[in-house]
């Protein structure tokens with residue numbers, strides 16, 4: 001019985017389905033790769049990002065990216081702390097690629113209204129976070145060409161696991 005239902009539902013899907021349009025695919029096709037592939041054209045500086053941050057991010061991440069109440073992650077600081085007994089992991093101290101900061105903000109922030117920021121706004125708040133982390137100056141223009149070239153402090157901190165690959169015993 002189940003198979004019959006499944007088959008008929010598959011058949012009706014086959015009949016009523018249609019290929020997704022280019023526009024529908026584009027809305028989901030937003031991945032930005034570490035090397036910058038997938039970044040849309042746009043630009044912004046830390047100075048441009050201040051107002052956007054105040055209006056759309058500070059409520060949770062605090063005035064200067066300090067985070068809040070253990071609940072909203074700290075976004076600033078911790079550079080140089082990873083090898084100490086109290087590592088502070090932030091996008092500045094821990095993340096190896098600046099492009100991932102852009103991707104995360106564009107796809108997932110603000111937390112309650114994700115995907116509402118325009119590319120220029122994302123370049124600007126990304127620039128602000130990189131600036132607060134001491135990685136770029138306040139007037140450095142981030143765009144689809146310069147962002148992939150930003151070297152993050154922990155870029156070389158991720159190393160391949162040297163242990164030999166173990167096959168599972170059956």
Ligand code: HEC
Pocket residue numbers: 052053056057058059060061071072073074075089090091101104105109110111112117125126
């Ligand atoms: C309503 C609260 C809220 C607002 C507003 C908000 N965020 Fe977040 N943000 C969060 C939470 C919660 C997380 C952790 C999400 C998770 O781990 O899944 C997070 C995670 C992040 C991270 C990843 C941090 C990490 O180390 O994993 C970044 C970067 C970030 N937010 C940037 C922003 C920016 C930029 C804005 C403004 C455009 C913003 N957020 C607005 C709640 C918020």
